[in-house]
Amino acid sequence: MELDLRKVRYFVAVAEHRNFSRAAEALHIAQPVLSRQIRALEHELKARLFDRDNRGTRLTPAGEALLEDARPLLQAADAARRRVRDVAAGRRTFTIGFAPGLIITPAVRELSRRHPDLSVEMSRTDWLDQSDAIREGRVDVGYLRLPADRHGLAVEPLLSEPRVVMLPADHRLAGKEAVTVADLAAEHLLQDPDDVPEWRDVALEPQEPGQAAPPLRTVEEKLEHIAAGNGVVVLPKSVAAFYTRPDITHVPVHDIAPSRVCLAWDASRRSPLIREYVEIVLEAARS
Incomplete structure (x- = not known):
């Protein structure tokens, strides 16, 4: 069975808003259209995704399971579209996400030396978005400071520091x-x-109840x-x-x-450039 990404996107909107009317408004479609699309998705999956009553709209256990996979799926699809548009426009880029304090210049220079026609870009990330930047396709590979959400990512340990x-x-x-x-x-x-x-x-x-940093x-x-x-x-x-x-x-x-750092990328991608950059970084770490 193939998932219709449009229906999945509609599902995520309802799950995030917990309300069909607000989700329809955010999607710029009529609520009856949204309701039909969600019913069609439930029929395709043979599972009820939402419970609706006078208290509101809630995810069922099946809906919770779908939401966990739906966000990375949509992020990967959006990233693929961006990469295709870049290639079609004649842009060949490779973007590296890095955290403050990490020096990545030698590996970046080596990749640029090997591929003079490649535009190597660097994007600073932080603890809160370092994993999402990879899953959303904003960077091709990223340096992660652990702990980090590694769902859907391939990782290579690099170093630890006090x-x-x-x-x-x-x-x-x-x-x-x-x-x-x-x-x-x-x-x-x-x-x-x-x-x-x-x-x-x-x-x-x-630790008082309700106390928040x-x-x-x-x-x-x-x-x-x-x-x-x-x-x-x-x-x-x-x-x-x-x-x-x-x-x-x-x-x-x-x-x-100690703090641990790893190199990470989308596990579903088979990019030769990603593999080459990882090898450059690992070789530098070994030497």
């Missing part, structure tokens, strides 16, 4: 050669505690909170070195797991 704690320059621990996670037990962590389970296990900070998306936002004395952040050493500023310092933390 992690440090970022502190205000006048902090009681500033200037020390190293600290332990126990030294940080009384600090407020400005990131997801699951990123630093060693801190989570010893933290003295009360501020929505800090970027490292720059975290640094402003650190400088203001609102908390600390544990980062890979190279990231800390990249974001040098006079009112913040960093100190190694001896007893937490």
